Amino acid sequence: MIYNKEIIHSSHPQHRLKFEYKEVPFRCDGCKEAGIGCRYKCELCDFDLHKCCAVPSQSISHPFYPKCNFQFFTRPPGNGLRYCNACGKDVLGFVYHCRLCGFDLHPCCYNLPHMLDDGDVKLYLHKKVSSACHRCGRKGPSWSYRSACKKYHLHVSCVKEMLADNWQDLYYSNGKRSLELYTRIPSLKGTLQNHHRSKRGKVRKCCEMAGLAVQFIISAVLGDPTAMIAGVIGSLMSK
Ligand SMILES: [Zn+2]
Ligand SMILES: [Zn+2]
Ligand SMILES: [Zn+2]
Ligand SMILES: [Zn+2]
Ligand SMILES: [Zn+2]
Known part of the structure; x- marks a missing residue:
């Protein structure tokens, strides 16, 4: 496009x-x-x-919900709280909504790539996780990314949570947006340590992959899968 x-x-x-x-x-x-x-x-x-x-589309469909016809709204339709069927988070603004079943998708969630590929690692978007998520340890209802080797799973909702945990800091620190803001994108360390513990056998290889996976998923969840935040997060992980 x-x-x-x-x-x-x-x-x-x-x-x-x-x-x-x-x-x-x-x-x-x-x-x-x-x-x-x-x-x-x-x-x-x-x-x-x-x-x-x-640049939204007025009307869309999604392969995970083949019977749905989603329409674009600038504010959540109806009364009461709505949540996104992809990430489980509240819908507070622009949204794709299916009138028939009441499903909602954030525009960024709708646009999540079904495959992320950096040449070495491929990650596939799934409607559910087939085994425990590396961040929360649960299966849960959120969409998730799974590595081609099927060993690495991460909920889209968990990525959003990691970001939300740090968002206040990210956004408001010093009242200005500085380099310091985004070097804190973070909480990835927790994710990686979990991964580390659970895959003690092939430590290095596994952790490198997990790190890469997380970078790709984060930039996709943030609406731009091509954003080069690798360096930022890489430096975080080496600490
Ligand atoms: Zn203006
Ligand atoms: Zn529907
Ligand atoms: Zn969402
Ligand atoms: Zn947006
Ligand atoms: Zn999770």
Whole structure:
């Protein structure tokens, strides 16, 4: 898909939004979820949109829910709290909603790649985990990524939790967005140690892979699978 350098968006009609790539996290003013990498931004207002939120489709389908027809809404339809069927998190803004069954998907969750591939490691998106998630130890209902070797499982919801745990710090530290912000993207250490413990046999190989897997999943969950946050997280893991 080709993205325009500048767009006008109905949720922020007063100014143009510029396409920008930065390895600094932001909160999307459309879906209210975290983002990194590519975004559409109003520099005057500090208004940001994920690219998938800035250029949504009006009506979509998803292979995990073959009978559903999802429509795009700028705010959650109906009364009461809605949650995303992919990641289990609340829906607070832009959403794809199926009127028939009431299912909801965050735009970024809808856009999660079904395969992440860096050449060595392949990760596949599944509707459920088939064995315990490396972060929470449970199977649970959230979508998850599984490595091709089937040894590594991570819930999309758990990745979001790791990010949420640190989001206040990330976003508000010193009142400004600095390099320090995103070097804390974090809590990955916990994940990796769990992985380490559970696979004591082939320590090195396994942990390298887990680290890589986590990097890919995080940038995908944040709405930009191509964001190069590898270095950031790599330096975290070596501590
Ligand atoms: Zn968004
Ligand atoms: Zn503006
Ligand atoms: Zn449906
Ligand atoms: Zn979601
Ligand atoms: Zn989990």
